[in-house]
Amino acid sequence: QVQLQESGPGLVKPSQTLSLTCTVSGGSISSGSYYWSWIRQPAGKGLEWIGRIYTSGSTNYNPSLKSRVTISVDTSKNQFSLKLSSVTAADTAVYYCASWFRRDGAFDIWGQGTMVTVSS
Amino acid sequence: DIVMTQTPLSSPVTLGQPASISCRSSQSLVHSDGNTYLSWLQQRPGQPPRLLIYKISNRFSGVPDRFSGSGAGTDFTLKISRVEAEDVGVYYCMQATQFPWTFGQGTKVEIK
Numbered sequence: 001q002v003q004l005q006e007s008g009p010g011l012v013k014p015s016q017t018l019s020l021t022c023t024v025s026g027g028s029i030s031s032g033s034y035y036w037s038w039i040r041q042p043a044g045k046g047l048e049w050i051g052r053i054y055t056s057g058s059t060n061y062n063p064s065l066k067s068r069v070t071i072s073v074d075t076s077k078n079q080f081s082l083k084l085s086s087v088t089a090a091d092t093a094v095y096y097c098a099s100w101f102r103r104d105g106a107f108d109i110w111g112q113g114t115m116v117t118v119s120s
Numbered sequence: 121d122i123v124m125t126q127t128p129l130s131s132p133v134t135l136g137q138p139a140s141i142s143c144r145s146s147q148s149l150v151h152s153d154g155n156t157y158l159s160w161l162q163q164r165p166g167q168p169p170r171l172l173i174y175k176i177s178n179r180f181s182g183v184p185d186r187f188s189g190s191g192a193g194t195d196f197t198l199k200i201s202r203v204e205a206e207d208v209g210v211y212y213c214m215q216a217t218q219f220p221w222t223f224g225q226g227t228k229v230e231i232k
Contacts, residue, residue, distance in 0.1 A: 047226075
């Protein structure tokens, strides 16, 4: 059973770069059956898809964040990562990593989420 | 972007009674590969989202059969045949037919 776990700083200063890592356990990130995604959720609000990466390194990003987002994969560590630059208070949210199962065409596994606050 | 509009935004339901949530997309969700990438997620309080239904009507592994999905094109529905206490939470529809992938605003299901 694949499990995902987010990790990273819970507090980031405005204008700095938010960096999070998602560790995949119970399966290989190199599996061609999955895309790996980041989604965020401001407190009390809905879900926003940030972007996805395939094991090959191919990415797709939400245009609303594209100029500030980088998602990368480290197959040797079975991890994928999110970098969001020039953050503001509007980037304060719970950040989830999730696996997209290609056969089902849906997010089948989600991490528990990690709260990131942007504040000085 | 494809806008996903859910109704109602809040649904007070009596235990054992049915509940229904509608999701409408601003464009057809039929992908060029013939699939319709419309899924439903449940988010219980304090929990991450959990997949219930994928490709309109397919129940994910372990999801009770009181949950069902239907629809086509731009109109979709999630039904709970008999609401149980553990069904309290927020339900989201989501489209993955076109980038950027987008979610509905969420429907809160609560017990009367």
